[in-house]
Amino acid sequence: MDSRRVANTVLLRKLLLAVLLMFGFAWLLVPLYRVLCEVSGLNRVVAADALPEATASQPPVRPVTLQLDAMVQPGLPWQVRPVQSRLQVKTGQLIQLEYEMRNNSERQVVGQAIPRYLPAEAAAYVKKLECFCFRQQAFRPGEVRRFPVVLLIDRQLPAAIDSITLAYSVFDVPGQGRAP
Amino acid sequence: MSCLRLCGISAIWFVLHSTAVQGETAAFNLQAPATSLARLEYDLHSMLLWVTGLIFLLVSGVMLFAIVRHRKSRAYRARTFHENTTVEIIWTVIPLLILLAIAWPATRAVLSQKSTHGEDMTIRITGYQWKWRYDYLDDNFGFVSHLSTPRTGTAAGAALPEHYLLEVDEPLVLPTGRKVRLLLTANDVIHSWWVPQLGVKQDAIPGFLRDAWFMVDKPGIYRGQCSELCGKDHGFMPIVVDARSPEDYARWRDARLKQAATAADDPAKAWTLAALRQRGETVYSQNCLPCHQASGKGIPGNFPALDGSPVVNGDKAAHLRIVFFGSQRNPAMQAWGKQLSDTDIAAVITYERNAWGNHSGQVIQPAEIHALRGSSG
Amino acid sequence: MDLASNTAHGMVSAHKPQGLARWLFATNHKDIGSMYLWFAFCMFLVGGVLALCIRAELFSPGLQFFQPELFNQLTTLHGLIMVFGAIMPAFTGLANWMLPLMIGAPDMAFARMNNWSFWLLPPAMTLLLLSFIVPGGAAAAGWTLYAPLSVQLGMGMDLTIFAIHILGISSIMGAINIVVTIINLRAPGMRMMNMPMFAWASLITAYLIIAVMPVLAGAVTMVLADRHFGSHFFNAAGGGDPVLYQHVFWFFGHPEVYIMALPAFGIVSQVIPTFARKPLFGYSSMVYATSSIGVLSFMVWAHHMFVTGMPATAQLFFMYATMLIAVPTGVKVFNWIATMWQGSMSFETPMLFAIGFILLFTIGGLSGVTLSVAAVDVQLHGSYYVVAHFHYVLVAGALFSLFSAVYYWFPKMTGRMYVERLGQLHFWWSLLWFNVTFFPMHFLGLAGMPRRIPDYALQFTDFNRIASIGAFMFGLGQLIFLVNILYSLRHGKTAPQQPWEGANTLEWQIPTPAPYHSFNPPPQLETAENGVVLSMRDSGQA
Known part of the structure; x- marks a missing residue:
């Protein structure tokens, strides 16, 4: 009887420890996740790219069609459009383009743009040097702004790709003056 | 055997x-x-x-x-x-x-x-619950295409139109013999744009962009449907492509561009109750009817009734707000402020407050909606 | 153990608990197996009624009986109930009943866990069915529960998610039990490479279940977190991706297809040799084919996603991998036919269902090859062609094999024969109306009818009418089965120990009906391929 009592106490302790560990793990999830993001760079939305290094055997410069677009996501009272929707550009050269954004509401709104590329494999070859997507953008009520975007298409771009579509998905950043 | x-x-x-x-x-x-x-x-x-x-x-x-x-x-x-x-x-x-x-x-x-490259023109297609929006990116205009078959309860034996459930108010008009590139995205859930005769089916994914292409051989009307379950009215968001010869297409396009320039409603214009009601009924049947029903009774348990509703018959500010910003509790009630013009919202609210058993006699003017856009809420 | 007496071959005389306790606290594999089978049959009827509701609505264009949102709930629950409530428990039940008898084990390895894995099913299914009456109704996103649609839905979706969690735990426990039983509890002399094909199929299926049910649980948990805890796994605005859900779901979903098909292969591989009175052709290649189907099933998931806009390279990879599965599947079909070739066949009901299985499964397999070609799939994806395809695989595949198995082992389970004429009627009736129901769906899909729609354009009317009539007749025919079983349980002819002339696996070496406790202690066996028993004697240990 006594040995069973001891065994039960041991089991109880183990179970309590397990509960404590589970609770602790759940409790630590948020800080752990933050650390993980910092270490792995998971949460870095969009960052500026470095210019591609010049190598000895660069493929020649060639023309590429660049189609521009933007998709405003639900919850964001903005208008976003490229000033020019289609450009003839060349690989290996700096390209400057412009986007116009308008806050249609009369409240302060913060948005974040994420670039999407078609074909998807082109993403690795489009180097963004200057872009409004590097940070969240706060717009005053009714504000209209033009943003320059500077990018460069790597000369290593696979020959099969002769047209690239760049479309920004623009999202509402919640908690920054949202409608009720 | x-x-x-x-x-x-x-x-x-x-x-x-x-x-x-x-x-x-x-x-x-x-x-x-x-x-x-x-x-x-x-x-x-x-x-x-x-x-x-x-x-x-x-x-x-x-x-x-x-x-x-x-x-x-x-x-x-x-x-x-x-x-x-x-x-x-x-x-x-x-x-x-x-x-x-x-x-x-x-x-x-x-x-x-x-191989979607080398296109002659680009159309952006956006899937909404439950309609399609087409934007002609090269010409900077666009429109929403709704099912046009009336959504009446089907009495047995009632004659159905020839293109039952495969007809829309505004088809996607395209030229033949041109390579058309589609950019597809969605606003809420995943939809899928399918026109069998054109050989295209491509999912439209919210927040992402996908592309597809086709080149229509000869003029004609080509019909299709959404083919990814997208909620209640998945079966009621057809696609109609109206392919025309390049000359006919150019004529249509010019007319369309002119119309776009003049159609913008003056938000300051004061409307009469009758005119707003009439316009509101159209807006209602295109946007609100699938959930709230033609009778305004809604669907108990899912979609609230508007007929006799305290919101619709009560303070108009609350009514405006829920139509404009959508409902926090029920995501099916979208923020129509983003999708409809001031005049359309004013019209549909006026309609709702003066339809079925609701007789408030109130007229909501587009200017009030315009003011709401301005309020910080 | 307070065992009474040992009879020949380690049979222990019946000592069974009585009354409700026998079932509530059941640890006997035969009791639990019976409960599984009855439960699965009840769920089959429930899911069938939902299917008939769907077909009733689709009899004519226009909305007659159900509003679109209720229709979506019906299709969703029909799928979930048939997959998780009917087919999977039925196979687990058969494995419970027959595996210990076929490999000479006294019971399943974990008797109490076995009880638990069954008794989790009724609450899970109750949750699923209850979801019809909560505000907003049941889940209406299709059985695939694609995000972000499933994130939008009402609390019926939460009940569904919890139900799936419970069902997943139940399946995993059942699968662990099967794996451990097969690996550890085979009687001396029952070598792995001599096991009955049904045991092999169950073993591989169990491994698949253990591998993928947690994946499904993960997918629906992410949906739950997106719905309630503010996460953004499937929401682009928060850095998520809606297509991620499809990848995770189909990583579960495709092996799941084989979870429902491999045990069917196993059953057919037992039934055909028995009624052809000839050993199974190519036993070892059958084992390898089954294993390679199991492995390949993990590499083809994205063929369910050919229109999501994958890069061409990914499409091509998944297309090739999918086509490759046709090879081992073909090998199995050829092996069954070679088993029949130059046999001495007789056509009792189990054999009829097995032959029906081979024919219809071949059609389903070949339409699968058509679907695997990504360029053609662009036309067929999300259409009724897909509905036709997977009903040929799952109704004609899984369900027909289950009927075959129940008729085949009914004498051993109950000690009585079923009524042969009713069984034959059941088969011919099912075969006819199954094809009337599902064959026209190929045409509907080709002509452009999307699946999961409550109302359709006029050109689809004729075939929908035919399919609806077929569905109601098919449903009616299942009552023949129920009547046959209920009648035969009490009034059937007494079955001999060996009702089938050609049956020579272990379960036929013990008395009929199978005693409550069997193979305790296990016998000494001498076996040949596919579980054929050459000799059996007492192991002598008591």
Whole structure:
């Protein structure tokens, strides 16, 4: 009887420890996740790219069609459009383009743009040097702004790709003056 | 005999299939292709049908032979063999070779479907619950396309229109002989844009962009439907493509551009109750009716009634707010402020407050909605 | 153990608990197996009624009986109930009943866990069915529960998610039990490479279940977190991706297809040799084919996603991998036919269902090859062609094999024969109306009818009518089965120990009906391929 009592106490302790560990793990999830993001760079939305290094055997410069677009996501009272929707550009050269954004509401709104590329494999070859997507953008009520975007298409771009579509998905950043 | 009957069915299938190719109707087969892509898919499918059909006939034929001949009731004495390496290698290798033969044209077809570059024009397609928006990116205009079949409860025996559920108020108008590139995205959930005769089916994914292409051979009306379950009215968001000759298309486009320039409503204009009600009824049937129903009674448990509703009959500020910003509790109630013009919202609210059993007599002017856009909420 | 007496071959005389306790606290594999089978049959009827509701609505264009949102709930629950409530428990029940008898084990390895894995099913299914009456109704996103649609839905979706969690735990426990039983509890002399194909199929299926049910649980948990805890796994605005859900779901979903098909292969591989009175052809290649189907099933998931806009290279990879599965599947079909070839066949009901299985499964397999070609799939994806395809695989595949198995083992389970004429009627009736129901769906899909729609354009009317009539007749025919079983349980002819002339696996070496406790202690066996027993004697240990 006594040995069973001891065994039960041991089991109880183990179970309590397990509960404590589970609770602790759940409790630590948020800080752990933050650390993980910092270490792995998971949460870095969009960052500026470095210019591609010049190598000895660069493929020649060639023309590429660049189609521009933007998709405003639900919850964001903005208008976003490229000033020019289609450009003839060349690989290996700096390209400057412009986007116009308008806050249609009369409240302060913060948005974040994420670039999407078609074909998807082109993403690795489009180097963004200057872009409004590097940070969240706060717009005053009714504000209209033009943003320059500077990018460069790597000369290593696979020959099969002769047209690239760049479309920004623009999202509402919640908690920054949202409608009720 | 199960096999006999099944062979019969497949035989009928083949016969019908071969006649369907010549005839106008395509009830037994893929719809008549109208683009090079659709033709590619059609031919590939026909090839597969023959290959798989022959394999089926062969397999079931052998089995049928065994069933007829090697049965106990005919006193057939069972052999005892249970392996034969040569035979097994043969029937592993032959299917492999058949598959290789199929893989070659299949690969070419996939690559052709994926070659979206070199387009003459670009259309952005956005899927909404439950309608499609088309934006002509090169010309900077766009419109929303709704189902136009009236959503009345179908009484048995009532005559249905010819293109029941496959008709829209504004079709996507395109020129023939031009390579059209589609950029697809969605606003809420995943939709899928499918027009069988054009050989295109592509999911539209919220927050992401996908592309597809086609080039229509000859003028005509091509119909399709959303093919990814997107909620309640998934079956009620058809697609109609109206392909016209390049000259006709250019005329349509110019008219459209002029119309876009003049159509913008003056938000300051004061409307009468009757005019707003009339416009509001149209807006209601295009946007609100699927959930709140033509009767305004809604669907108990899912979508609230508007007829006799305290919101609709109460303080108009609350009514404006829920239409404009949507409902926090029920995501099906979207923020219409983003989708509809000031005038349309004013019209539909006026309609709701003066329809069915609601008789407030109130008129909501577009200016009030304009002011709401300005309020910080 | 307070065992009474040992009879020949380690049979222990019946000592069974009585009354409700026998079932509530059941640890006997035969009791639990019976409960599984009855439960699965009830769920089959429930899911069938939902299917008939769908077909009733689709009899004519226009909305007659159900509003669109209720229709979506019906299709969703029909799928979930049939997959998780009917087919999977039925196979687990059969494995419970027959595996210990076929490999000479006294019971399943974990008797109490076995009880638990069954008794989790009724509450899970209750949750699912209850969801019809909560505000907003049941889940309406299709059985695939695609995000972000499933994130939008009402609390019926939460009940569904919890139900799936419970069902997943139940399946995993059942699968662990099967794996451990097969690996550890085979009687001396029952070598792995001599096991019955049904045991092999169950073993591989169990591994698949253990591998993928947690994946499904993960997918629906992410949906739950997106719904309630503010996460953004499937929401682009928060850095998520809606397509991620499809990848995770189909990584579960495709092996799941084989979870429902491999045990069917196993059953057919037992039934055909028995009624052809000839050993199974190519036993070892059958084992390898089954294993390679199991492995390949993990590499083909994205063929369910050919229109999501994958890069061409990914499409091609998944297309080739999918086509490759046709090879081992073909090998199995050829092996069954070679088993029948030059046999001495007789056509009792189990054999009829097995032959029906081979024929119809071949059609389903060949339409699968058509679907695997990505370029053609662009036309067929999300259409009724897909509905036709997977009903040929799952109704004609899984369900027909289950009927075959129940008729085949009914004498051993109950000690009585079923009524042969009713069984034959059941088969011919099912075969006819199954084809009337599902064959026209190929045409509907080709002609452009999307699946999961409550109302359709006029050109689809004729085939929908035919399919609806077929569905109601098919449903009616299942009552023949129920009547046959209920009648035969009490009034059937007494079955001999060996009702089938050609049956020579272990379960036929013990008395009929199978005693409550069997193979305790296990016998000494001498076996040949596919579980054929050459000799059996007492192991002598008591």
